[in-house]
Structure formats: structure tokens, C-alpha cells
Amino acid sequence: MGLNLEEKKAVVAEVSAQVAGAQAIIVAEYRGLEVGNITTLRAQARKQGVYLRVLKNTLVRRAVAGTSFEGLTGQMVGPLIYGISTDPVSAAKVLHEFAKSNDKLVIKGGAMPNYVMDVSGVKALATMPSREELLSKLLGTMQAPIAQFVRTLNEVPTKFVRGLAAVRDQKQAA
Numbered sequence: 001m002g003l004n005l006e007e008k009k010a011v012v013a014e015v016s017a018q019v020a021g022a023q024a025i026i027v028a029e030y031r032g033l034e035v036g037n038i039t040t041l042r043a044q045a046r047k048q049g050v051y052l053r054v055l056k057n058t059l060v061r062r063a064v065a066g067t068s069f070e071g072l073t074g075q076m077v078g079p080l081i082y083g084i085s086t087d088p089v090s091a092a093k094v095l096h097e098f099a100k101s102n103d104k105l106v107i108k109g110g111a112m113p114n115y116v117m118d119v120s121g122v123k124a125l126a127t128m129p130s131r132e133e134l135l136s137k138l139l140g141t142m143q144a145p146i147a148q149f150v151r152t153l154n155e156v157p158t159k160f161v162r163g164l165a166a167v168r169d170q171k172q173a174a
Contacts, residue, residue, distance in 0.1 A: 008059060015063035015084075018051045023088040025069055026095050026110040026122055030054065030081045033104040038081075041098050041105070050091045051084040068113035075109040075116070088112055089128050096126035 003011065019025070030038065038054075045052035057076040064070050083091035092110060099105045110122045117125065129137075 011055065011059050012062050015053075015055065015060060015082075016067075018084045019063055019067055019069055021086050022069070022084045024083075024085055024091050024110060024112050024125070025064075025072060026083040026091045027072065027075050027080050027108045028083070028095050028099065029078050029106045029108055031079050031104065031106075033102065037102055037104075041081075041094070044098065045083060045091075045094050048090045048094050049085060049087065050094050052081065052091075052094075053084075054079070054081050069111045071114075071116040072109070072111040078108075080108065081105075087131060089125060089130055092122050092126040093130075096123060 042052050057080060060082060061073050061076060064072060083095050085091035095105070095107055099107055107119055107122050109119060110117045110125070
């Protein structure tokens with residue numbers, strides 16, 4: 001059963017609200033995928049904060065019209081599932097990981113603001129480390145010189161104490 005005009009307007013408004021705060025939109029074809037698998041995919045997406053929904057392409061075209069994701073309209077062909085996320089990597093990761101184990105889910109492409117990606121671009125984005133991983137690596141890199149400086153400063157009194165202990169041991173032996 002189709003949607004009436006008011007329901008279509010509500011869907012376009014909901015998707016437009018998601019697109020307004022999005023950093024990435026990933027598009028995948030789900031033809032032949034069973035309902036249980038889609039439910040599993042939705043649960044994984046929900047855990048990662050990804051808005052995942054099967055939508056009519058015409059409604060999504062209206063929702064992205066006039067936004068920085070407008071270039072994505074060329075990839076909106078066939079039965080598609082849309083992954084929209086505020087984190088540029090999470091939608092690509094969720095769909096890419098799921099597509100590895102389910103060959104019926106085929107990633108068609110994606111977009112970041114003012115940049116349209118093909119399948120290889122989405123795969124490259126999916127293999128990037130997450131924001132938390134990158135921040136922890138940056139913090140480790142920033143802390144390394146300070147930690148080395150502290151170890152160097154600590155080495156002076158340590159050597160002095162070792163020298164005193166060696167002198168004490170030498171006098172006790174004599």
C-alpha cells in the first residue's frame with residue numbers, strides 16, 4: 001500500500017532532518033536480502049548511531065535537493081537502503097562489515113558533504129580507524145616526548161642512588 005501525500009511529506013521532512021546533520025550517506029542495494037538479515041543490520045546500525053532506512057528513491061531525491069549531498073542522486077537507482085550518520089566513518093563501516101558476510105547486500109556508493117564516492121571510496125572510508133582510535137593515537141603521540149623527558153629527569157637521581165649503593169656494597173665487602 002502506497003503512502004498518501006501527507007505521509008510522503010512527513011518522510012521527506014524526517015529524512016531532510018537526518019541529512020541536515022549528516023557527515024556521510026551510504027547507499028546499498030538489498031535485493032534478495034531476508035528480513036532477519038535486515039533486522040540484524042538495523043540493530044548493528046542502531047548501536048553505531050547510524051540512521052538506516054529503506055526509502056523510495058524519489059522521496060530521498062527531494063530530501064537531498066539543495067543540500068551538499070545532491071550529487072548522490074545519480075546513484076539512486078533500484079531498491080536501496082540508506083545509511084546516514086553524523087560520524088563520517090560509522091555508516092560505511094556498518095554496511096561494509098555487513099556486506100562482507102552477506103553477499104546480497106551490495107554497496108552502490110556514498111557521499112560526504114560536496115563529495116560523491118564510488119564503491120572503492122566507501123570501502124576506503126570503512127577501513128579508516130574510528131574517531132576515538134585516531135584521537136587516542138594523537139594523544140599517545142603528544143604524550144611521548146613528555147614521558148621521555150620525565151624518564152630522563154628521573155634517571156639522574158636513580159644513577160646517583162645506584163652509585164651510592166655500589167659504594168656502600170664495596171665498603172661492606174672490604
